[in-house]
Amino acid sequence: MNTPVLKEIWIYPIKSLGGISLSEAVVEQKGFQYDRRWMLVEPNGKFLTQREHTVMALVNVEMNDEALRVYHRHHPDDGLEIPLNQTTGEALTAYVWDDQAVDAQVVSRQADEWFSRLLGLPCRLVYMPGNSLRPVDARYARPDDVVSFADGFPYLLISTDSLDELNRRAGASLEMIRFRPNLVVEGTSPHDEDTWYHFRIGDLAFYGVKPCARCVLTTIDPETARKGKEPLKTLAAYRRLDNKLLFGQNVLAETSGTLRVGQPVTVLERRPARLPFS
Numbered sequence: 001m002n003t004p005v006l007k008e009i010w011i012y013p014i015k016s017l018g019g020i021s022l023s024e025a026v027v028e029q030k031g032f033q034y035d036r037r038w039m040l041v042e043p044n045g046k047f048l049t050q051r052e053h054t055v056m057a058l059v060n061v062e063m064n065d066e067a068l069r070v071y072h073r074h075h076p077d078d079g080l081e082i083p084l085n086q087t088t089g090e091a092l093t094a095y096v097w098d099d100q101a102v103d104a105q106v107v108s109r110q111a112d113e114w115f116s117r118l119l120g121l122p123c124r125l126v127y128m129p130g131n132s133l134r135p136v137d138a139r140y141a142r143p144d145d146v147v148s149f150a151d152g153f154p155y156l157l158i159s160t161d162s163l164d165e166l167n168r169r170a171g172a173s174l175e176m177i178r179f180r181p182n183l184v185v186e187g188t189s190p191h192d193e194d195t196w197y198h199f200r201i202g203d204l205a206f207y208g209v210k211p212c213a214r215c216v217l218t219t220i221d222p223e224t225a226r227k228g229k230e231p232l233k234t235l236a237a238y239r240r241l242d243n244k245l246l247f248g249q250n251v252l253a254e255t256s257g258t259l260r261v262g263q264p265v266t267v268l269e270r271r272p273a274r275l276p277f278s
Contacts, residue, residue, distance in 0.1 A: 002187045002189045003187060003188060003264045003265070003266075004119065004159070004185045004186065004187040004264070004265040004267075005185065005262060005263065005264055006047055006183060006184070006185055006201050006202075006259065006260070006261055006262065006263045006264075006265060007184045007185060007186040007189055007261065008021060008031055008161060008176070008181075008183075008184035008261065008271075009021065009022045009023070009024065009025045009032070009182065009183065009184075009259060009261055010022070010033045010180070010181060010182055010183075011025060011031075011032045011033075011034055011035040011036075011182065012035060012036055012180060012213065013034050013035065013036065013037060013038055013061055013063065013068055014036075014038040014039065014040065014059075014061055014068070014070065014125070015036045015038070015039040015040070015047065015096075015149045015150070016039075016040070016048065016049045016050045016053075016056045016217075017040075017059045017060075017061050017070065018057075018059055018060040018061045018222075019061070019177060019180065019269060020061060020062070020063055020150050022261075023260065024258055024259060024260040024263050025258070025259055026256075026257075026258055027253050027255070027256050027257055027258070027259055028102065028154075028155065028253070028255065028256060029145070029146055029253060029256070030128075030134075030146050030147055030148040030154055031147065031148045031150055031155060031182070032153035032155070032182060032213065034063065034084065035148060035150070035182065035253070036148040036149040037127060037128045037148055037149065038068075038082065038107070038125060038126065038127050038149070039094060039096075039104070039125075039126055039128075039129075039149040040056075040115055040119075040123050040124070040125055040126075041092070041094050041095075041104075041123060041124050041125075042121075042122070042123060042124075042127055043122050043123070043124060044096050045092055045093050045094045045104075045107065045126075046095050046100075047094065047095060047096050047097075047149070048119070048123055049217070050071060050217050050220055050225075051215065051216055054220055054225040054226075054227065055072075055118070055119060055121055055224050055225060056119070057220050057221075057225040058072055058073045058226055059071070059072055059073070059118070059189040060072075060073050060076075060155075063084070065084075066083065066084060067081045067082055067083050068081070068082040068084065069081050069082075070082065072118060080110070080111060080114045080115075081113060082107060082125070084105060084278075086105060086127050086129070088105070088219075089105030089106050089107060089108075089127065090104075090105065090106040091103070091104075091105060092104050092105065092106050092126055094126050094149070096134075096149055096151065096154060097151070097152075099116070099134065100134075100135075102128065102132060102134045102149070103128075103129070103131075103132040103152075104126035104127060104128055104129075104132065104209070105126060105127045105128075106124055106125070106126055106127075107125040107126065107127050108125075111124075111125040112124045112125060116206060117147055128148055128149055132231060133146045134147055134148070134149075134178070135147075136152070136153060136154070137152060138241065138251055140153075140250075141209070141211045141252060142252075145252055148200060151249035152250065153209055153212075153251065153252065154184045154251070154252060155183060155206070155250070155251035155252070155253065156179075156180065156181045156182050156183070156212055156248050156249070156250060156251065157181060157183040157184075157185065157193055157196075157206075157208070157248060157249045157251050158176065158179055158181040158184055158185075158187060158193065158247070158248040158249070159184070159185050159188050159190070159191075159192065159193050160176070160184060160185070160186040160233050161187075161188055161189060161190045161191075161192070162190050162191050162193065162247065162248070163176055163179075163188065163193070164190070165190035166231055166234060166235070166247070169234050169237070169238065170230050170233070172230055172231075172234075174230060174231055177217055177222050178217075178218050178220065178221070178222050178231075179214070179247060179248060180217075181248060182251075183201070183259075185201075185265050187265075188265075190274070191239075191275075193208065193248070193249045194208075194211050194246075194249060194273045194274075195205060195267075195270040195271055195272070195273050195274065196208040196210075196265075196267050196270065197268075197269045197270055197271040198254075198263060198268040198269035199266060199267045199268055200265070200266045200268060201259055201263050201264075201265050202256075202259060202260065202264070203257065203265035204253070204254075204255050204256075204257050204259060205253075205254035205255045205268075206251050206253055206254060207251065207252045207254060208249045208250070208251055208271075209249070209250040209251060209252055210249075210250055211241075211246035211249055211274070211275065212246065212247060212248040212250050212251070213244040213246060214231070214232065214235060214244075214245045214246065214247050214248075216232070218231055218232065218247075219231070219232055231247070235247055239255055239275060240275075241275045244263065244269070246275060
């Protein structure tokens with residue numbers, strides 16, 4: 001078998017909105033630099049997601065050296081710019097799932113008004129400052145591991161071979177982007193990433209934590225924002241464990257630095273796969 005390589009790098013600066021493909025990215029403890037450092041919340045701080053508000057799938061995000069630009073895909077001229085580096089803002093306590101409270105800052109009244117108009121409900125755009133520390137689930141992490149506004153872990157890795165196998169079984173052509181990975185690798189066998197406990201990409205080391213449980217968000221077509229039955233229907237037939245449907249690997253970074261597309265992947269230590277593959 002050929003050596004696996006890093007094929008794609010993705011970040012999602014604003015949780016549940018569009019992703020950005022990069023040729024290189026800075027690895028930080030919370031996740032890639034700028035990945036899910038912003039989030040839309042209800043006025044009480046509870047996070048908003050595509051799961052309930054599918055229009056969020058149609059919001060594109062672009063990035064330059066100074067700012068993000070967001071816009072509805074069908075209305076590209078109606079956009080909003082968000083500075084990358086925010087130093088002050090109204091303090092607000094945010095919540096992701098049933099997590100403990102997360103310290104956040106409100107970006108601006110302009111951003112609140114733009115997104116409230118887009119979603120048709122009152123909401124606020126918040127930012128996670130550098131000193132806001134949200135712990136990773138202690139069952140899977142070291143005491144000092146932290147995460148951004150991502151669902152639970154700083155990084156998600158999926159192989160193209162796993163997606164090819166899923167599409168073969170589903171008789172479909174599902175896009176990788178609907179699974180919202182950060183790291184896409186190619187050149188391995190389907191679902192081999194389930195077994196990667198300790199591995200390197202280039203010179204940087206990572207730990208595979210556990211396979212990722214998938215939800216209804218994966219059934220939202222990223223081009224149309226319509227919901228369907230796949231991939232959950234097919235995953236239920238061959239990727240079910242403890243009533244969870246698994247696809248991809250949650251990952252923690254052991255070291256920091258810069259990753260680049262095309263770097264080789266070296267598996268240093270494996271663990272047994274809990275889910276048989278056949």
